[in-house]
Amino acid sequence: MPNFHTKEFSEPNYPSTYGKSNFKFVAVSKRGERLVMCSTQDSDMLLKIHKNKNGFLIKGDKITRPSQVAILQQALKDFRDLTNTKTTNSNIESKKERSLKISPYLKSMEYFANEFRTTKEILVEVGFGSGRHLLYQAKKNPNKLVIGLEIHKPSIEQVLKQCELQNIENILVVDYDARTFLEFLQSNSVEKIFVHFPVPWDKKPHRRVISERFIDESKRALKVGGTLELRTDSDNYFEYSFGEFINQQKVELHINKNSDLEVSSKYEDRWKRQEKDIYDITMTNHENSEPIENIGRLKFDKKIDFAKLSSRFEETTLRGDDFFAHIEEIFTINKEEGLIRVSFGASQRNEHSYIYIKKDEVVYMPDNVLATKDNEKAHELIKEYIWNM
Ligand SMILES: C[S@@+](CC[C@H](N)C(=O)[O-])C[C@H]1O[C@@H](n2cnc3c(N)ncnc32)[C@H](O)[C@@H]1O
Known part of the structure; x- marks a missing residue:
């Protein structure tokens, strides 16, 4: 992730504007952690100034980091230049200025909560990684809308670039936890949900994508006849997931072992080279579900001293x-x-x-x-x- 190191650093006056960024304030914790509020190309984020024994490390704060790395790079470059900082080590020189614009393929949760409407068939891919399967589905189904969910920002960036390069118009990319995202989709609105090679999380099973609640929510979002497709190379994950799927009512389950899909992802290629078994569980929904209400935003309704x-x-x-x-x-x-x-x-x-x-x-x-x-x-x-x- 973009950052720079420096031996010496002097704080600017706030607010200050430099290049494409506006630096609004610095907020300091009791332990001396410093966060700078910055707005670049309409993206708000915090930059973190971390003091260590060699000087300072300046980087994007994890919580507010924008989905497009180029925007954070620009903010850090502007901050470096505003403060006349000499860096000892840095990776913030962005090569392609054009990727600085917010991609039309990248959609916020706000968009899904308030604006999203479509008459097209919807396909959803959870954790698309390199995006090979996502891009394949979009090209194969130009009249369908393909929603890709991912939380790994470099993967998001890579797929946004591919959408632009290949002129793909039917993909929406969302930087959000897939386990919560499905709550935003209307009941019985989705044709297919793909979960291919999710992280097995053998030591932290509570972090797994597949859970009883995820399956419930998928079933509600799926059309009657719609499918949730899990593909995994992990025996453990397969057994665990099967245990979760089997409890569902009004669904049909199909299990496959070592069947080929039309497109093989990077992960899949690796497992195949290692001759690992690959399992599929496909759940078909047979139930109509109640409609859901739109989800709003959390609000504070009183002042705080x-x-x-x-x-x-x-x-x-x-x-x-x-x-x-x-x-x-x-x-x-x-x-x-x-x-x-x-x-x-x-x-x-x-x-x-x-x-x-x-x-x-x-x-x-x-x-x-x-x-x-x-x-x-x-x-x-x-x-x-x-x-x-
Ligand atoms: C092992 S990779 C597989 C990527 C891709 N599906 C493939 O087959 O090559 C798992 C991906 O899921 C993403 N991921 C993990 N948990 C997620 C979640 N809760 N919501 C969305 N994406 C998630 C990870 O960032 C990672 O890119």
Whole structure:
């Protein structure tokens, strides 16, 4: 990921504008962690200034990092030049300026929550990686819409470039956890969901994509006759998943071993060279489901006194039945303004975010924290905590 190292660094005045970026403020934690709020090409993000024994490391903060690496590179270049910093090591020289524009193929969750409508057949691929199968499906089915979900930013970047180079018009790429994404799709609207070679997570099974809840949600989103296709090289994952699929009602299951698909992904090529077995579980849905309501955004409906909160702040984990909120760290911008870093959600998956607090404004940052069922419950815990401080 883009970053630069420097022996010496001096903080600029805020706000400052340089090149394509606007640097709004610096927020400092009690432990001395420094975050700079930056807006580049309409993308808001935080840059992290990390002091170490050799000087400083400046990079994008993980939580607010934009999906397109080129935008973060530009922000770091502008910050380096604004502060006249001499780098000792850096990887931020972006070669292609044109990829700086927000790709029309990349869609936010906000878009799916509020705007997404289509009359086309929908195919969904979870964790598309190098994108070989995703691009293949899009080209094979020009009249269908192919939605690709991925959380690995370099893979997203690579596929966005391919969509542009190959002039593909029927792909939407989403940088979001697939386990939550399906909640946004209308019931009985999807023809196929592909989950090819998901990470087996043998040591952390709670991180697996396939779970009872994911299968429930897939079944709701699938048309009658629609399919969820799992393909894996892991005996363990196959057995585990089969145990989850077999509990479903009103579905049909098909198991295959070592069958070839029309296109083989990079992972698949590797497993085939190693002569590993490959398993498919295909679930066909036979049930009509109730329609769902649109999902909104989490909101704070009261003001917060930042000075009071800051003087009493302590790191805390709050727990509900199967959800939690971890209030991690507080950052001060000035007496009346600051950030709180939080993680929250279901025990199995969680959101990482900041809460930006100003006199009459309290919002999550980045602003894509959506009111999914788990998030809503955890948000109630957070509100109660900060209002009772
Ligand atoms: C082992 S790779 C397989 C990639 C591709 N399907 C293939 O067959 O080559 C698994 C991919 O799933 C992505 N992934 C893992 N968990 C995910 C999640 N919860 N939501 C979306 N993508 C996820 C990873 O980033 C990774 O790119």
